[in-house]
Amino acid sequence: xxxxxxxxxxxxxxxxxxxxxxxxxxxxxxxxxxxxxxxxxxxxxxxxxxxxxxxxxxxxxxxxxxxxxxxxxxxxxxxxxxxxxxxxxxxxxxxxxxxxxxxxxxxxxxxxxxxxxxxxxxxxxxxxxxxxxxxxxxxxxxxxxxxxxxxxxxxxxxxxxxxxxxxxxxxxxxxxxxxxxxxxxxxxxxxxxxxxxxxxxxxxxxxxxxxxxxxxxxxxxxxxxxxxxxxxxxxxxxxxxxxxxxxxxxxxxxxxxxxxxxxxxxxxxxxxxxxxxxxxxxxx
Numbered sequence: 001x002x003x004x005x006x007x008x009x010x011x012x013x014x015x016x017x018x019x020x021x022x023x024x025x026x027x028x029x030x031x032x033x034x035x036x037x038x039x040x041x042x043x044x045x046x047x048x049x050x051x052x053x054x055x056x057x058x059x060x061x062x063x064x065x066x067x068x069x070x071x072x073x074x075x076x077x078x079x080x081x082x083x084x085x086x087x088x089x090x091x092x093x094x095x096x097x098x099x100x101x102x103x104x105x106x107x108x109x110x111x112x113x114x115x116x117x118x119x120x121x122x123x124x125x126x127x128x129x130x131x132x133x134x135x136x137x138x139x140x141x142x143x144x145x146x147x148x149x150x151x152x153x154x155x156x157x158x159x160x161x162x163x164x165x166x167x168x169x170x171x172x173x174x175x176x177x178x179x180x181x182x183x184x185x186x187x188x189x190x191x192x193x194x195x196x197x198x199x200x201x202x203x204x205x206x207x208x209x210x211x212x213x214x215x216x217x218x219x220x221x222x223x224x225x226x227x228x229x230x231x232x233x234x235x236x237x238x239x240x241x242x243x244x245x246x247x248x249x250x251x252x253x254x255x256x257x258x259x260x261x262x263x264x265x266x267x268x269x270x271x272x273x274x275x276x277x278x279x280x281x282x283x284x
Contacts, residue, residue, distance in 0.1 A: 025257065025258055025259045026207065026225075026258050027145075027147075028147060028205060028206055028207045028225070029147060029148060029199075029201045029205040029206065030147065030148045030149075030150060030195075030196070030199045030201035030205060030206040030207070031142050031147050031148070031149050031150070031206070031207050031209065032149075032150045032151070032152050032192060032195050032196075032206060032207065032208045032209070032219075032224065033139075033149065033150070033151050033152070033208075033209045033210070034151075034152065034153055034186075034208075034209065034210035034211060034212070034215050035151055035153040035155055035160055035163075036153065036154075036155060036211075037132075037211045037212075037229070037231060037232055037235070038132070038135075038209060038210050038211045038215075038229045038231075038251075039131065039132060039135040039139070039151075039251065040126075040129045040130065040131055040132065040135065040163055041129055041130050041131075041132065042122065042125055042126055042129040042155065042159075042163075045125035045126070045127075045128045045129050046121050046122055046124070046125035047121050047124070047125070048076055048121070050121060051076050051117060051118055051120075051121040052074075052076055054117045054120075055076055055079070055080075055114060055117045055118065056069065058110070058113050058114055058117055059079070059083055059110070059114060062087075062110040062113075064083050064086065064087070064110075065086060068082050068083060068086060076118055077118070077154045077179070077185065080111070080114050080115065080118065080179070080185075081154075081184065081185040083110070083111070083114065084107070084111055084182070084184065084185075085184070087107035087110060087111070088107055090107075091107055108182065111182050112180070112182070115156060115179050115180050115182075118156070118179070119155075119156040119158060119159060119179075119180070122155055122156060122159040123158065123159055123162060126159050126162050126163045126166075127162075127166075129163060131167065132229070132231055132250055132251050133231075133250040133251065133252045134250055134251040134252020134253070134254075134255050135251040135252075136167055136169065137251075137252065137255060137260075138251040138252070138254060138255045138260065139169055139172050139173070140169075140172060141255055141258075141260030141261050142258075142260065143172045144260075144261050145260060145261065148174045148175075148199045148201065149172055149173045149174055150173065150174055150175040150176070150177065150195040150198065150199055151173055151175070151176045151177070151178075152177045152178075152186070152191045152192055152195050152208075152218075153176075153177070153178050153179070154178075154179050154185045154186065155178055155179060156178045156179050156180045157176040157177070157178035157179075157180055157181070158178075158180070159178070160176050160178060161176065174198070174199050175195055175198040175199055177191045177192075177194050177195045177198070178191075181194065185214075186210075186212070186214040186215055186217070186218040187213070187214040187215075187216075187217035187218045187221070188218065188221075189218050189221035189222045191218070192208065192218050192219065192221075192222045192224060193222055196222070196224075203222050203223035203224045204223065206224045206225070207224060207225040207226070207227060208222075208224045208225070208226050208227070209226075209227045209228075209229060209251075209254065210226070210228065210229065211228065211229045211230065211231065211232065211235055211239075212235075212238065212239075213238055213239065213241070213242035215228075216228065216239060216242045216243060216244045217242065220243070225246075226244055226246065227246045227247075227248065227254060228244045228246060228247035228248065229247075229248055229249075229250065229251060229254065230247050230248070230249060231249070231250055
């Protein structure tokens with residue numbers, strides 16, 4: 001009798017422990033993340049002005065149209081993506097020279113050179129880029145739940161690998177699709193589709209986490225669920241205007257909502273914005 005009772009006590013304790021183990025509220029085979037302002041604070045750490053001073057001569061030497069520099073006087077990534085679109089259109093039209101008679105270099109070599117210029121400054125900045133609140137724990141919690149993780153970003157994949165290595169997260173992420181893939185940047189769905197293929201997931205099995213309207217539109221174009229991170233002032237309004245309805249103040253808040261292992265205790269994270277609004281302030 002004593003041994004049976006002991007066995008029942010052990011079984012009961014194990015059953016209780018199993019019943020209390022948190023189960024994620026949202027189960028997806030693949031979680032795709034944007035990087036800058038979603039997982040890390042890279043943008044303020046990069047010397048974008050110095051990057052622009054090096055980028056423009058590279059593009060001008062390749063015969064890029066002056067109108068692109070006038071249209072995008074700021075924003076190195078949007079200039080890069082506009083250049084990509086323009087050069088591919090020129091190649092499809094069979095043009096070998098620009099309107100000024102300058103030789104038009106091959107798009108691939110030009111884009112690789114331009115990306116490396118931007119990457120050099122990203123790599124310098126990523127050494128100082130801090131993680132957003134709960135970002136590291138969110139990635140690890142998702143991995144422990146059995147999900148795959150991919151990062152789809154306008155930054156270079158080398159930049160992302162450097163940051164992941166700093167935080168010992170390299171083994172957590174299954175795929176990185178960055179600017180150096182030479183695919184169209186978000187809101188183009190091209191990089192998201194590549195991440196799905198790399199990880200062997202269908203759109204309905206995946207979710208995308210990002211901070212911008214471009215992220216939302218890329219997710220919607222591929223049929224992937226979207227979760228917004230509004231860590232910067234104004235980000236929440238931009239995401240709402242784009243059509244997003246699952247928006248969180250931080251990666252930590254999303255982890256609470258998903259009920260991930262290791263997530264802090266608290267209310268459903270989606271309500272954190274409402275709590276802040278009730279207090280008369282904006283959480284973003």
